[in-house]
Amino acid sequence: MRVVAVWTIKGGVGKTAAAVNLASLSALEGQRTLLCDLDPQGAASFYFRVKAKVKGGGRKLLKRSVELQRLVRATEFENLDLLPADFSYRRLDLDLDARKAPEGRLALKLAPLAGEYDTVFLDCPPSVSLASESVLRAADAVLVPVIPTTLSLRGLAQVRSFARKVGRRGLLVLPFLSMVDRRKRMHREAIELCAADGGFLRAAIPSASVVEKMGIHRAPLAVFAPSCEAALAFGLLWRELKARIGNSG
Ligand SMILES: Nc1ncnc2c1ncn2[C@@H]1O[C@H](COP(=O)(O)OP(=O)(O)OP(=O)(O)O)[C@@H](O)[C@H]1O
Ligand SMILES: [Mg+2]
DSSP, rough: OOOEEEEOOOSSSHHHHHHHHHHHHHHTOOOOOEEEEETTTTTHHHHTOSOOOOHHHHHHHTTTTGGGGGOOOEEEEEEEEOOOOOOGGGGGHHHHHTSSSSHHHHHHGGGGGTTTTTEEEEEESSSSSSHHHHHHHHSSSSEEESSSHHHHHHHHHHHHHHHHHHHHOOOOEEEEEEEOTSSSHHHHHHHHHHHSSOOOOOOOOOOOHHHHHHHHHTTTHHHTTTTSSHHHHHHHHHHHHHHHHHHOO
């Protein structure tokens, strides 16, 4: 089982869009896939038409005695399950803090799922917190969407430094360009800086209204626009990600 977190400090940069589209591509390939919606906003749960409600809320989710599998819901897609969000996750930090060794709690909760899933995606809220620390300890890789602007690049530097400090050994930090608009000079200039960085994946997700329409269709691109430029870019991102995280086992 491979655990891929989609996380960065910045909000509204395409984390959920990436988590939802990558999870659907993984499932379409026949990989047993779980998407954990860790964001009280519940956007990933919304896209997959699963009610954003966990019985007992975040506090129950973190209990040692509660099997995560009991909280998981099936989606309309074969091979794709979802752990819905709950609005109580806004207090996840406080709930974690009340536990022993809170940084390791998410990894502990996910471990029993190793035989059930090939790939687990974590759609994370935009913050840097105890919950993020727990995510970085549980993940094999963290995908970091970066809009090509100066502030996003600054955010990436903060993510890298935090991941070095608290992430599990061997954690891969994989930034990729998100919401790219090459008509904007600032984007073109920032893309050059990203290319010079050397650590970016090659896939670049274009800024495209079809991605926003996922909210209307309540479905990933693979369902209603599988050949659009953005869907192809997510396809490339998925192939690169697989190559980096290796086959699950
Ligand atoms: N490639 C894209 N092109 C155009 N719009 C996009 C793209 N990706 C995401 N969006 C839109 O931008 C908004 C934010 O996207 P998304 O929810 O994926 O970001 P996020 O990083 O998960 O946000 P948050 O930090 O609030 O969780 C949404 O309205 C979404 O439809
Ligand atoms: Mg999100």
